[in-house]
Amino acid sequence: MKMKSHALTQLGERSDRRVYFRRDANCPVITHVRRRGETERSQVPAWLVNICEDGALLTSDYFPTRLEDAYVIIPGLGSKVLGAVRSQGQYTINVKFRSLLNAALIDKISRLTMVPKD
Numbered sequence: 001m002k003m004k005s006h007a008l009t010q011l012g013e014r015s016d017r018r019v020y021f022r023r024d025a026n027c028p029v030i031t032h033v034r035r036r037g038e039t040e041r042s043q044v045p046a047w048l049v050n051i052c053e054d055g056a057l058l059t060s061d062y063f064p065t066r067l068e069d070a071y072v073i074i075p076g077l078g079s080k081v082l083g084a085v086r087s088q089g090q091y092t093i094n095v096k097f098r099s100l101l102n103a104a105l106i107d108k109i110s111r112l113t114m115v116p117k118d
Contacts, residue, residue, distance in 0.1 A: 020052040023110035032071040033085075033093075035064055041071070048074070051109055055083065055096045063093055070095055074109060 025048045032041040046060035056072060067085040072095060083095035 020054050022050040022052045022057075023106060025049065025051045025056075025110050025112065026114065027109065027112045028075065029058065030073040030075065031058060031060070032073070033063065033067050034069050036066045036068045048072075048109070049092070051106055053097075053100045053103060053106055055086065055094065057092060057094055059092045061091060063088070063091070067093060076112075077105075077109065079105065 027048050029046050029048045031044045031046045033044055034041045042064065044060055044062050044064075046058045046063075049057040049059055051057075058070075058072070065088075067088055069082065069084050070093065072081045072083065073079075081097050081099075081101065083097040085093050086096045087094045
């Protein structure tokens with residue numbers, strides 16, 4: 001008799017599970033993106049949706065197609081991070097950072113809140 005192979009029984013054996021947990025972030029960022037096959041970068045205003053030590057999810061209406069890498073600049077913190085674009089949607093890009101970020105910096109970014117201008 002063949003044993004049944006359900007997805008629920010295989011959850012613990014998966015080796016591609018996420019190592020770093022994503023934290024919700026809600027702040028504007030500036031991205032300098034480069035398309036495949038080009039050497040120049042273009043500046044795109046974007047919104048940081050979530051972030052972890054090894055990557056982030058960014059959204060913007062102005063991302064060009066076929067992106068290869070991106071610099072992410074978080075205003076107010078002075079940190080500029082280079083990352084490769086892992087996947088791209090119509091309005092989003094998933095960036096994998098070239099080096100791991102500090103967990104304290106990630107927590108600081110995830111606690112940022114927008115203050116409305118009066």
